[in-house]
Amino acid sequence: MVAAPAITAFYPAPLGYGVRWGDVRNLGRIKVDRNRSGGHRFRVVIESRGEVYYVARRQIAPGVDVAFKTREDAEAVLDGIRHLIAKGYSILYAISQFSPTYSPEDLVENRLAEYLAHFERLVAQGKRSPSTVREVARYAAPGGHFSYWARVNAREISFAQVEDWHAWLGERGIGLKTQANISGSFRAFLRRLKRRSEISAVPEFPAIEVPEYAPTLITMEQQAKILAAIPWERRGLFLCKATEALRLSEARALEIGDYEGGNLRIVKVIQGKGRAERVQPHTKNRSVRVKEIWSAELIDWLDWRLAQSTPEARLRGEVALFPNPTARNASKRWGISPAEREWKRACDAVGIRVSLQEGTRHCILTKLGQEMPQLVLQAFSGHRDARSLKHYSQPKATKAAIRRITGGGDDG
16 A cells, blocks of 8 residues: 655644743744735745745634734734744644634645545555556655645635646656646546535646657558567467557456457456556456457467466466466466566567557557447447547548549559
8 A cells, every 4th residue: 555645743742841932932024015906915924944834814713714904913813823832832733723724634735645545445445546546645745746735725726826836847847748647636636625525616727738649650560570579378468459459457467267259358457566566356447348359360379378278277376368477476467567578579579669558559449440430449449438549540641541532543
């Protein structure tokens, strides 16, 4: 399990007898800003250990707060904060007693800690992927992409703040695709708070224009050369991905009992990587798919695999339908890194450079997308949303297609 980030301590500091008044009587100051109407806005500013805290409103009743009308109002709040700190309370706890902006339970970092704990429970129940919570935990870690929101009240996040955060992400040198993923993750966090009525609204998020994905395209003939360069006993996983367009997580999870009568039954996936991986009793889309194998080569390989699957091997736990003969795990399942290395070795052997995903699943879906209706392609690929197929099912203005439509002849 991924540990949630530590929750900031907002409870009385363990100071025993508190601190001397002389140590805190000069803590903080009143900042005066002139607004456009000619009036003044008063704010309490407290600096401590490199952190700066601003208090611009005071709470007059549960859920009711007002801006400071006079300097005296602001000074009274500052004096109250100083007295609590002198009694031994932490700065944030003291501030939270006067300003809802720093209410401990509403600070983003504390809401994120609860959000991660919620995800951990879902992972333990098999309802979410460990990789999902691991990604959010990485964003929420100290110095992570969500650290921008430290000490910010989740109830008061505005479009302007989100826009400034996007600019901050760009200044960190993060690519647009990754920025979009980070932004989407934070928006999902806020949407959950809204559904739970813990915030009143989710602010608008600026659009991030991500350049369209331009994959490496290879022909079916090039794909066949790469597959032929993989030793027969290791080829099954790659044949399945190349002909049936299975996700790697689906192909790795298949067991001998999932193939029967020429059909593959896809009901589970392997999530995670390395020691953190586990078999999930459902697919990515929580659906069950039965695929009729059409490739003669894959059928031959599966017949060979069943012949090799002895009762003794099954008793030893070697149940993977597409095994890696040199795998160290009992089931002989392929790991992600070994599969990628095997594919790269085959690519190097034939002088073709393409990733495992693009050379298998993407290659076959692109080819089928030129001829197959989108609904049929969606059923074949296992995509939940048909919009995800736009990379594969867009009409291709190829030379052959243009000649077929116009009746143009051959070159020359």
